[in-house]
Structure formats: C-alpha cells, structure tokens
Amino acid sequence: MNANQRSQKPVLFVTGGSRGIGKAIIEKFQSHGWVVAACSTSAQGVQAGGSDLGLVCDVGNSVQVGQTIQSVIRTFGRLDAVINNAGVAGGYSLNPDDDSEWHRVININLNGTYYVSKHALPYLPDYSGRIVNISSVLGLKGVPDAAAYCAAKHGVVGFTRALAHDAAKRHITVNAICPGWVRTDMALTRMQEIGISESNLQKSVPLGRFIEPQEVADLAYFLVASEAAAGLTGQAIALDGGFLA
Ligand SMILES: NC(=O)c1ccc[n+]([C@@H]2O[C@H](COP(=O)([O-])OP(=O)(O)OC[C@H]3O[C@@H](n4cnc5c(N)ncnc54)[C@H](OP(=O)(O)O)[C@@H]3O)[C@@H](O)[C@H]2O)c1
Incomplete structure (x- = not known):
C-alpha cells in the first residue's frame, strides 16, 4: 500500500507479536479479514509472528x-484497535541491593500499556475504537514471590478501569x-x-x-x-479455567 492510502480493511496493532498469545492474536484477526501491525524487540522475532507490518x-x-x-498510521491510514499484549515475567525476588528487575517488569508490563494506549487513542475511531489489555490472574490476586509482576498486572487492571471512563466520552x-x-514460552x-509440572499445576x-x-x-477478538461487546x-x-472462582 502506498503512503497516505487508507486501508479498506480494519487495522489492529498488537504488541508482543512474535510468538505465544501475540502470534495467536495476529492469526485470529487476519483470518477475519483484519490487517495486523505488530511489534516486538527484534526484527527476527516480529517477522516470525506473521503480521502484515512487523x-x-x-x-x-x-x-x-x-x-x-x-x-x-503512515502505512495503513487508520488504526481501529489496539491490543497491549507485550509482557515479561520476572521480578520475583525482593532484592535489597538492586531495584533494576522491579523497574524492568513494571516498565514493560505497565508503562508499556500506558505508552501504547496514550499514543494510539487519538487515532482510534469514535464508537468503534477498542483497546484490550492483557493482564493476568496475577492482576487480580497476589501470590508469593511475584511482587513486581503482580504489581504491574494489578496496575494494568487499574489503568484499564480508569481509561475506560476517559475513552467512554468517545464511546x-x-x-x-x-x-x-497459558501454554506459551513464558x-x-x-x-x-x-x-x-503442568499436571500438578492443573490440579489448582x-x-x-x-x-x-x-x-x-x-476472547480478544470478541471484545x-x-x-x-459494544x-x-x-x-x-478472568480466562482461567475457574482458578479464581
Ligand atoms: N503465558 C501465561 O501463562 C500468561 C498468563 C497470564 C498472562 N500472560 C500475559 O500474556 C502476555 C503474552 O505472554 P506470552 O505468554 O505470549 O509470553 P511470551 O511467549 O514470552 O511472549 C511475550 C511477547 O512479548 C514481547 N515483548 C517482550 N518484551 C517486550 C518489549 N519490551 N517490547 C515489545 N515487545 C516485548 C516478546 O517479543 P520479543 O521477545 O521478541 O521482544 C513476545 O512477543 C504477557 O503480557 C503476559 O504477561 C501470560
């Protein structure tokens, strides 16, 4: 597509589009006629995800x-929906000597969701624009040895609830x-x-x-x-097989 042309098809931007959940999101939306732009931290990685624009x-x-x-926006002339999926596990220990792991996990999982949402929101169309954030059951429940990840994913839930009020002004x-x-590398x-083992975890x-x-x-496609879902x-x-029920 030439610059400044507007895609006839709806356009999704998904973060973390190299593997796992992001790759499944790309395949789902493409199979329903969407154009999908994606990002990850490496060219090789994002290419493997199969998006239309990596x-x-x-x-x-x-x-x-x-x-x-x-x-x-330059490539497709429109942006209809955003899925904040990029994330990293980690931040499991409370290290008295080093805060870098805490900041890394908060920055990618929480700040990343905020950065993408604030930059994308002005381009999303009124009424049909959609944002979906991938949090975790650890955004709704605390567990031992996961402080930074739990804090980040709870933050994503809080951000989602607050942003919903602001975005509602434009429907x-x-x-x-x-x-x-979820069965992924993470x-x-x-x-x-x-x-x-997986069999032990499944017992919970x-x-x-x-x-x-x-x-x-x-579920992301439904939303x-x-x-x-309007x-x-x-x-x-919670998409968790009843874990939090
Ligand atoms: N798997 C689970 O059990 C589970 C459960 C609950 C929630 N989640 C959440 O689901 C989302 C997807 O996880 P997954 O299981 O599919 O994990 P994954 O297989 O490890 O994939 C993570 C994706 O995020 C990308 N990414 C990581 N850091 C990034 C950064 N700084 N900027 C841009 N992209 C970045 C990775 O790409 P590169 O490495 O190529 O950059 C990759 O595409 C995450 O937010 C995760 O927290 C997963």
Whole structure:
C-alpha cells in the first residue's frame, strides 16, 4: 500500500507479536479479514509472528512507541484497535541491593500499556475504537514471590478501569483479559524455574487444564469485533479455567 492510502480493511496493532498469545492474536484477526501491525524487540522475532507490518519497538520506551504508532498510521491510514499484549515475567525476588528487575517488569508490563494506549487513542475511531489489555490472574490476586509482576498486572487492571471512563466520552471501550496459565514460552519457562509440572499445576484449576493461546485470541477478538461487546467496558475478565472462582 502506498503512503497516505487508507486501508479498506480494519487495522489492529498488537504488541508482543512474535510468538505465544501475540502470534495467536495476529492469526485470529487476519483470518477475519483484519490487517495486523505488530511489534516486538527484534526484527527476527516480529517477522516470525506473521503480521502484515512487523515493527521493532520496545514498549517500555515512550518515544519508540510514538514513532511506531506513526508508522502504522503512515502505512495503513487508520488504526481501529489496539491490543497491549507485550509482557515479561520476572521480578520475583525482593532484592535489597538492586531495584533494576522491579523497574524492568513494571516498565514493560505497565508503562508499556500506558505508552501504547496514550499514543494510539487519538487515532482510534469514535464508537468503534477498542483497546484490550492483557493482564493476568496475577492482576487480580497476589501470590508469593511475584511482587513486581503482580504489581504491574494489578496496575494494568487499574489503568484499564480508569481509561475506560476517559475513552467512554468517545464511546471507545477498554477491557482487560486476565489469563491463568497459558501454554506459551513464558509459562513453560516459569514452570521450569519453580520446578512444578503442568499436571500438578492443573490440579489448582477447576477445569483441570491450561488455557490455549488461541482462546485468549478468541476472547480478544470478541471484545474488539463483536456487537455483543459494544456495551462492555472497564472490565477485567478472568480466562482461567475457574482458578479464581
Ligand atoms: N503465558 C501465561 O501463562 C500468561 C498468563 C497470564 C498472562 N500472560 C500475559 O500474556 C502476555 C503474552 O505472554 P506470552 O505468554 O505470549 O509470553 P511470551 O511467549 O514470552 O511472549 C511475550 C511477547 O512479548 C514481547 N515483548 C517482550 N518484551 C517486550 C518489549 N519490551 N517490547 C515489545 N515487545 C516485548 C516478546 O517479543 P520479543 O521477545 O521478541 O521482544 C513476545 O512477543 C504477557 O503480557 C503476559 O504477561 C501470560
């Protein structure tokens, strides 16, 4: 598409579009006729995600995020929805000598969601514009040895609820999805770190299984594209097999 042309198809921007949940979101929206722009921190990574426009951007850097949103607008002439999916695990220890891990986890998971939302919001269309933030069940519940991640994901839920009020003036909806264990690299790495098997973890889930990345993508698509979700805003929806029930 030439610069300054406007895409006939609706355009999604998803962060963390190299693998896992982000990749499933790209596939879901493309299969329904959307154009998808995505970012991750490496060119090779974002290329593997299969988006229509792969951009290198650290969501924890507001200047880079602003430039990235401008690239999306320059390329497609419109932006209809944003999914803040980029995230990192970590921040598990309270280290008396070093705050860098705390700041890294808060910056990518929470500040990144704020930076992308504030840069994208002016371009989202009134009435049909949508923002979906990927939080976690750890955005609704505390657990031991996860202070920074829990703080960041609770922050994402709080930000979602507050932004929903501001965006409602333009009838734009803002919601959060709070997944339980989802079968991705992030979950598999964490299971190894804490030395617990999938079968043991599944015992704490009433439905007795992990969530698949495609299920998160399906719910995100519902929140963005379904008429039935038009009145749904400021919500934090646990997609967790009943873990928090
Ligand atoms: N898996 C779970 O059990 C689970 C449960 C609850 C919530 N979540 C949340 O779901 C989201 C997706 O997680 P996932 O399981 O799909 O994890 P993943 O497989 O590790 O993927 C994380 C994605 O985020 C990107 N990313 C990381 N840091 C970034 C940064 N600074 N700027 C831009 N992109 C960045 C990664 O790309 P690069 O590494 O290529 O930059 C990758 O595409 C996260 O917000 C996570 O906290 C996951």
